[in-house]
Amino acid sequence: MRATELVCDVVIIGGGLAGSALAYALAQTPLSVALVEARDPRRLEQPSFDARATALANGSQRILSTLGIWDSVAASVTPIRSIHISERGRFGVSRILAAEEGVPALGYLLENRILGAALWDALGRAQRFTSIAPARLESLTAGPDEVVARVESQGSETMIRARLAVAADGASSQVRDELGITVIADDYAQHAVILNCLPEVPHAGRAFERFTTDGPVAMLPLTGNRVAAVWTLPRPEAEHVMQLDDREFTRALQASFGYRLGRFAEVGRRSAYPLLRLRSASVVAPRTALIGSAAVNLHPVAGQGFNLALRDVAILAEVLSDSILESGSDADPGAAEPLERYRVWRHKDQDRVAAFTHGLIKFFGYASAPVEVSRGLGLMAFDLIPGAKAALARHTMGLSGRLSRLARGLPLLPPRASS
Numbered sequence: 001m002r003a004t005e006l007v008c009d010v011v012i013i014g015g016g017l018a019g020s021a022l023a024y025a026l027a028q029t030p031l032s033v034a035l036v037e038a039r040d041p042r043r044l045e046q047p048s049f050d051a052r053a054t055a056l057a058n059g060s061q062r063i064l065s066t067l068g069i070w071d072s073v074a075a076s077v078t079p080i081r082s083i084h085i086s087e088r089g090r091f092g093v094s095r096i097l098a099a100e101e102g103v104p105a106l107g108y109l110l111e112n113r114i115l116g117a118a119l120w121d122a123l124g125r126a127q128r129f130t131s132i133a134p135a136r137l138e139s140l141t142a143g144p145d146e147v148v149a150r151v152e153s154q155g156s157e158t159m160i161r162a163r164l165a166v167a168a169d170g171a172s173s174q175v176r177d178e179l180g181i182t183v184i185a186d187d188y189a190q191h192a193v194i195l196n197c198l199p200e201v202p203h204a205g206r207a208f209e210r211f212t213t214d215g216p217v218a219m220l221p222l223t224g225n226r227v228a229a230v231w232t233l234p235r236p237e238a239e240h241v242m243q244l245d246d247r248e249f250t251r252a253l254q255a256s257f258g259y260r261l262g263r264f265a266e267v268g269r270r271s272a273y274p275l276l277r278l279r280s281a282s283v284v285a286p287r288t289a290l291i292g293s294a295a296v297n298l299h300p301v302a303g304q305g306f307n308l309a310l311r312d313v314a315i316l317a318e319v320l321s322d323s324i325l326e327s328g329s330d331a332d333p334g335a336a337e338p339l340e341r342y343r344v345w346r347h348k349d350q351d352r353v354a355a356f357t358h359g360l361i362k363f364f365g366y367a368s369a370p371v372e373v374s375r376g377l378g379l380m381a382f383d384l385i386p387g388a389k390a391a392l393a394r395h396t397m398g399l400s401g402r403l404s405r406l407a408r409g410l411p412l413l414p415p416r417a418s419s
């Protein structure tokens with residue numbers, strides 16, 4: 001097979017939510033970008049774009065807004081006015097209210113396929129952008145001056161030469177494997193069963209997280225009074241509920257979540273995701289950066305995965321823009337210096353969010369009886385300590401730590417430097 005050659009500044013492997021958002025952010029800089037995606041983006045069925053919905057933190061809303069994506073999805077988002085945290089069979093209950101935090105919403109629910117379609121639509125109008133999809137990465141090698149990605153697409157091969165490769169190819173990243181980047185991984189032995197349902201009682205913008213002995217179950221508000229259910233269960237139980245007919249399934253879900261939203265009048269199509277905690281040993285390697293689930297993959301309990309990924313996107317795009325500001329057309333996006341800045345800037349946030357998410361799972365999932373009593377008390381105490389709640393709220397809203405320019409509403413580059 002003869003290979004076509006493509007030369008560009010940045011090649012992104014993986015066009016899920018993280019990869020497509022980065023491609024679009026970089027389209028606002030003079031860098032030329034190639035995006036390689038295994039699935040056909042017109043069908044929007046890749047893991048990023050399925051029936052799942054994502055709780056977008058306020059920081060993510062700002063990033064998407066600065067990028068010019070928010071307006072095209074705004075009619076489809078549902079603001080979260082309150083988060084209600086409880087534990088089945090315990091007396092502790094905690095509520096975080098947008099009004100108490102002085103914000104119009106604690107975050108926004110948006111279906112992945114809608115965000116994915118908006119990003120790929122916008123990419124259709126981007127300058128200096130090439131998409132190669134459906135296509136699979138065959139191999140990737142990093143040399144001192146360039147990376148070479150060999151990509152197979154419907155019987156033809158493209159050899160992409162770029163100065164920087166970005167791994168946005170998800171939790172089982174092939175780029176990571178090709179480059180020998182090690183990971184620390186833990187299998188939670190749990191699955192998240194996800195589906196959309198229609199409850200009897202209006203959700204009124206309330207999000208619910210209920211901790212049960214099997215795992216957390218979340219109900220997140222969607223448009224049309226639907227809720228997105230994320231039901232975490234040990235693997236055998238998840239396999240069992242996936243086999244049930246709708247009536248039996250509804251009964252089981254109701255028994256786990258309770259009746260805070262009344263009865264579920266309708267339940268949608270279910271899918272199950274194995275849950276894995278994964279952390280790449282480094283988010284950079286020579287001429288390579290890792291973003292999204294390829295860098296850090298989290299349990300969905302706190303709805304932080306994509307929010308973290310979007311901060312990867314905003315910060316990587318910013319350090320690359322800074323090197324353009326400093327060196328002009330001589331800027332090398334794959335040079336060690338911008339990559340090191342990216343690594344250092346992301347480190348604390350990734351550590352904190354990974355530890356927080358895993359801590360929640362350990363705290364609620366694997367405690368012995370005496371701890372269970374204090375768990376209830378802990379939730380009550382948490383409700384009574386406004387400082388603790390405010391800290392959690394700011395954190396989950398994506399507004400803590402050093403914010404990127406995009407999260408502050410500022411463009412990556414001044415207009416004269418962006419073309």
Ligand SMILES: Cc1cc2nc3c(=O)[nH]c(=O)nc-3n(C[C@H](O)[C@H](O)[C@H](O)COP(=O)(O)OP(=O)(O)OC[C@H]3O[C@@H](n4cnc5c(N)ncnc54)[C@H](O)[C@@H]3O)c2cc1C
Pocket residue numbers: 013014015016017018019036037038039046047048049052053054055056135136137168169170171174192194230273291292293294300302303304305306307308309
């Ligand atoms: C049940 C569940 C609920 C969640 N809820 C939330 C939430 O409320 N809030 C939140 O912030 N996060 C949430 N997350 C996390 C969020 O879904 C992920 O963080 C996000 O999807 C990561 O996107 P990604 O683009 O990094 O990876 P992926 O979505 O895995 O995308 C990777 C892409 O790379 C492509 N690809 C893979 N290999 C190759 C290859 N070799 N060649 C070419 N292309 C390739 C794939 O086709 C895919 O499109 C949830 C996760 C789960 C499982």
